[in-house]
Amino acid sequence: MRAVRSSDLVVPALGGALLALLAGLVVGRGSGTGAAVVAGAVVWAAVVAWALRRPLRRMRVARRPLPEPARAWLADHVRLYGGLDRAGRRRFERDVAFALDGLTFEGAGGAEPTDTLCLSVAAGAALLLHGHPDWELPTERTVLFVPDTFDEAYGDEEPGVYDGMVHSQGPIVLSTRAVEEGWAYEDGHNVVLHELAHVFDFDGWEADGVPAFLDPRSADAWVGLMRKEMRRAQRGDGILRSYAASAPAELFAVATEQFFERPARLRRHHAELFDALVAFYNLTPPDEPELDAGDSLMARRWRGEA
Numbered sequence: 001m002r003a004v005r006s007s008d009l010v011v012p013a014l015g016g017a018l019l020a021l022l023a024g025l026v027v028g029r030g031s032g033t034g035a036a037v038v039a040g041a042v043v044w045a046a047v048v049a050w051a052l053r054r055p056l057r058r059m060r061v062a063r064r065p066l067p068e069p070a071r072a073w074l075a076d077h078v079r080l081y082g083g084l085d086r087a088g089r090r091r092f093e094r095d096v097a098f099a100l101d102g103l104t105f106e107g108a109g110g111a112e113p114t115d116t117l118c119l120s121v122a123a124g125a126a127l128l129l130h131g132h133p134d135w136e137l138p139t140e141r142t143v144l145f146v147p148d149t150f151d152e153a154y155g156d157e158e159p160g161v162y163d164g165m166v167h168s169q170g171p172i173v174l175s176t177r178a179v180e181e182g183w184a185y186e187d188g189h190n191v192v193l194h195e196l197a198h199v200f201d202f203d204g205w206e207a208d209g210v211p212a213f214l215d216p217r218s219a220d221a222w223v224g225l226m227r228k229e230m231r232r233a234q235r236g237d238g239i240l241r242s243y244a245a246s247a248p249a250e251l252f253a254v255a256t257e258q259f260f261e262r263p264a265r266l267r268r269h270h271a272e273l274f275d276a277l278v279a280f281y282n283l284t285p286p287d288e289p290e291l292d293a294g295d296s297l298m299a300r301r302w303r304g305e306a
């Protein structure tokens, strides 16, 4: 993410000039050249001032360092951040701050958008965007926290089946329990990364498994790969959970979780998919620690180490 993008300035400057010209022509016809120049200048300045609101806000956000507890949380929970040099960390922290500033956080059903929960979501956005400094989340969204799993109507009368949900329009709904567990264990489940991957995927009304920023020249190969991996997930061949077989969008989202949480395992079992995600995200996440022989993930989770 950038504080100031050239498109933030060039597009409004040119668009404003066009509007200024039109305003000048209209005013000039009745009131003479002097009034036309003034009207044009006022219109241009108004358009540019409106367009500068976001870059100026981001520059203010970028100047404020992320508080130490937030940086400590990132170091404890985001392996990629922990391996970055000073400049990389600074850029990651700035992206976290931009995401915290750009997203709107709300709670429902007794859930509160605590600092840590908000940070947990912003960290996911920074992680997915880290390889592409020019990328943004395609839309700015409201994040709605609910206490636990929920159903289609986000109600809590019945125990639901969803940890997270996002539609092409509307909020990203996240179970606070799932968000906390997603970052606590590197087990290939991370609801924040999953739902944000869907956000990347909404370049129309539907998520189709072909993310918005994918090079169109790669789209056919990408679709073929997603279908092949869906068939594998259906057969239980590999490490992607069977939910990945339900739709290309779910394959992409589930693969994204594995890519950032357990890249070594993904590379070992799904080399082609791993390479495609390296190319898409433009980074190679640091490998997860190898388990000791005879030391299962379940055993480590039981001891609170995994």
Ligand SMILES: [Zn+2]
Pocket: 194, 198, 249, 250, 253
């Ligand atoms: Zn999904």
